[in-house]
Amino acid sequence: MKQRTFTILKPDTVARRNVGGVIARLEQEGFEILGAKRLHLTTEQAQAFYAVHAERPFYRSLVEFMTSGPVWVMALERDNAVEHLRKVMGATDSQKAEKGTIRAQFGTNIERNAIHGSDSPENAKIEVGFFFSGSELV
Numbered sequence: 811m812k813q814r815t816f817t818i819l820k821p822d823t824v825a826r827r828n829v830g831g832v833i834a835r836l837e838q839e840g841f842e843i844l845g846a847k848r849l850h851l852t853t854e855q856a857q858a859f860y861a862v863h864a865e866r867p868f869y870r871s872l873v874e875f876m877t878s879g880p881v882w883v884m885a886l887e888r889d890n891a892v893e894h895l896r897k898v899m900g901a902t903d904s905q906k907a908e909k910g911t912i913r914a915q916f917g918t919n920i921e922r923n924a925i926h927g928s929d930s931p932e933n934a935k936i937e938v939g940f941f942f943s944g945s946e947l948v
């Protein structure tokens with residue numbers, strides 16, 4: 811069954827000119843890009859997007875990182891999209907991510923890990939809706 815998920819190509823990916831490399835990999839994996847835009851997240855947007863982590867020790871630094879430069883936000887579609895994107899991304903810590911994963915190839919460490927992917931179909935819907943209106947996804 812086709813399913814949607816949400817991804818952010820994080821500021822490290824944009825700064826290191828890896829946007830094309832990550833998108834090529836996503837297309838090779840069968841994801842269709844339904845919508846994409848380049849944004850420079852405000853502190854308020856980053857705080858709200860990662861609100862679930864507000865009490866975690868890394869939250870402040872994460873918000874600073876995510877607002878440090880432009881990102882690309884994208885809505886993706888594929889069979890089993892949420893689970894498949896998480897698999898292709900690899901573990902949160904780029905240093906520990908499995909060989910061949912996006913985070914192993916393009917990330918630097920546990921914070922600067924190249925890419926965000928929704929962790930459940932429910933959160934995918936919320937996260938797509940955070941950045942896109944229905945008419946923007948074709």
Ligand code: UDP
Nearest residue numbers: 868872901902920921922923925926927929
């Ligand atoms: N993060 C961090 N330190 C940690 C854990 C996470 O800086 O110890 C950052 C990292 O950029 C990660 C994001 O916070 O992608 C969200 O964390 P989460 O546990 O949701 O990891 P993810 O779902 O992105 O793998």
Ligand code: MG
Nearest residue numbers: 926927928929
């Ligand atoms: Mg997460």
